Amino acid sequence: MFLRTDDDKTMRCRDIRRQLHAYLSGQLTPAQRLRIGRHLAQCERCYAAFQAELATVRHLEAYLPALGRPSAAQLARIWQNVKAQTRQTSARRADSRPAGALLTLTLALVCAAFIFRGSLSIAVAAPLPPSPAIARATATLLFTETPESPGVASIRPTASLTAAQARLPSAAPAPSARKP
Amino acid sequence: MARRVAHPARSARDPSEEARFQDLIARCQQGDQAAYEALYNAVASDIYRLAYSLLLHPQDSEDVVQEVMVYVFRSLRQFDPKRGSFRTWLYTITVSRCRNARRRKWLPTVALSSLLSTKSEPRAPSSQSPEAAVAWRDACESIERALSKLSPRLREAVVLRYGQGLTYREMAEVLDCPQKTAESRVRLAHEALRNSLSEVELGLLEEFGSA
Ligand SMILES: [Zn+2]
Numbered sequence: 001m002f003l004r005t006d007d008d009k010t011m012r013c014r015d016i017r018r019q020l021h022a023y024l025s026g027q028l029t030p031a032q033r034l035r036i037g038r039h040l041a042q043c044e045r046c047y048a049a050f051q052a053e054l055a056t057v058r059h060l061e062a063y064l065p066a067l068g069r070p071s072a073a074q075l076a077r078i079w080q081n082v083k084a085q086t087r088q089t090s091a092r093r094a095d096s097r098p099a100g101a102l103l104t105l106t107l108a109l110v111c112a113a114f115i116f117r118g119s120l121s122i123a124v125a126a127p128l129p130p131s132p133a134i135a136r137a138t139a140t141l142l143f144t145e146t147p148e149s150p151g152v153a154s155i156r157p158t159a160s161l162t163a164a165q166a167r168l169p170s171a172a173p174a175p176s177a178r179k180p
Numbered sequence: 181m182a183r184r185v186a187h188p189a190r191s192a193r194d195p196s197e198e199a200r201f202q203d204l205i206a207r208c209q210q211g212d213q214a215a216y217e218a219l220y221n222a223v224a225s226d227i228y229r230l231a232y233s234l235l236l237h238p239q240d241s242e243d244v245v246q247e248v249m250v251y252v253f254r255s256l257r258q259f260d261p262k263r264g265s266f267r268t269w270l271y272t273i274t275v276s277r278c279r280n281a282r283r284r285k286w287l288p289t290v291a292l293s294s295l296l297s298t299k300s301e302p303r304a305p306s307s308q309s310p311e312a313a314v315a316w317r318d319a320c321e322s323i324e325r326a327l328s329k330l331s332p333r334l335r336e337a338v339v340l341r342y343g344q345g346l347t348y349r350e351m352a353e354v355l356d357c358p359q360k361t362a363e364s365r366v367r368l369a370h371e372a373l374r375n376s377l378s379e380v381e382l383g384l385l386e387e388f389g390s391a
Contacts, residue, residue: 021367025349056370057342059377064343068232068241075224078242082220082249117279 012039016046065098188367201266206255220249222265227274228343233339235277236328240285244277255269266354271344271354282332326376329371337365338373 016039022028040047071080086104204222227248231241237355251273259269325336340346340354341362351362 003341017208021370022363025348025366027363033192036279052374053370058324060338060370060373062341064233065229065345066321067327067343068229070225070232071229074228074238074242075221078224078228078249079217079220081246082253085246085250086253148199179204 013043013046016040016043019047020046020050023050024053024057192368193203196227198261198265202261205259205266208253216253223270224249226267227270228341229281230271230274230344231278233327234275234332234335234345235281244266244274244281247277252290255299264352267354268346268350270354271340271346275340275354279332300359326373330372334365334369334372339368341366 017037019032019036023033028036040050060130182347204215204219208219223335224245228241228245229268231244231248232238235244248270252270259266263269281327327339330338336355337351339349340351346354348359348362351366352359355362
């Protein structure tokens with residue numbers, strides 16, 4: 001009988017400690033909070049665990065937001081690189097535009113032929129896998145030098161971004177790829 | 181979900197901030213050049229802090245911020261406010277780029293020696309005495325050292341939670357995991373951090389944490 005009560009208490013303590021984190025971060029219902037609060041008031045060891053958890057939260061809240069604050073010089077340097085890199089890729093994409101346009105034209109012609117003849121065989125024969133070049137050529141943000149202020153880069157979006165941009169290669173997931 | 185503990189860092193769901201982002205994004209899409217710079221200025225520091233806390237390496241963090249901002253500027257049309265806040269979208273991209281950076285370049289898990297040679301100077305609150313500034317820096321170093329011993333997943337969780345002030349729901353969104361998983365990662369990170377910080381270090385942190 002005595003042993004069993006002891007087990008019960010151990011189990012209760014383990015259960016309480018597992019919930020201390022949720023308790024501190026306001027994740028529990030009022031009833032759960034009350035239960036834990038009552039236990040902490042009478043169990044020294046759980047109270048000590050609670051104090052330790054509280055101290056950890058305070059330390060993290062105090063120090064983590066201060067960790068790695070960049071200097072103004074760093075931010076300015078990164079901004080210059082962002083501008084330069086965006087301008088560079090825009091220029092490269094602009095170069096590939098004639099090829100993209102040619103491909104689009106060919107595609108249009110094949111489609112027209114398909115419609116006029118009503119024949120499936122032409123469409124099948126069309127050597128036109130969807131080209132990423134088209135997507136790249138249409139999805140462009142351009143940093144350009146404005147003539148009136150030489151040396152000062154300006155940003156001007158050129159062709160509008162299209163649905164084809166979803167094919168742009170990227171390591172980062174687009175928001176649409178996220179689960180709700 | 182019940183109210184979370186008050187936190188000094190900005191919440192990712194601050195409605196006025198989100199409205200300001202929407203306005204800047206709309207202006208960017210209309211070709212307003214100043215809006216791009218304003219958007220950068222609004223988020224770059226937080227993105228850097230996030231990257232630095234995950235990678236613990238200044239140059240790699242700069243590279244990540246650059247990659248993220250270039251990608252974001254090109255992909256503004258892909259951002260759908262109905263699916264989440266701009267800030268959580270940014271963090272999702274940043275965490276992903278940091279994971280890539282870690283894969284690209286081996287970063288030691290326990291990196292004290294390399295940290296000491298390359299880490300950025302932690303900046304103390306400006307009003308402090310020189311002695312206090314030294315103590316602040318020591319405290320920051322001990323946190324950084326403890327962070328460096330965490331596994332990448334636990335580090336992400338604790339940094340998003342306390343460094344950026346995200347709710348567990350927002351964390352689940354950024355980390356693409358169930359909310360319960362985000363919570364348990366933070367809890368595990370707590371335990372690991374508490375164990376790896378020495379008594380002396382905890383005393384040092386106490387001194388500033390309560391100040
Ligand atoms: Zn107990």
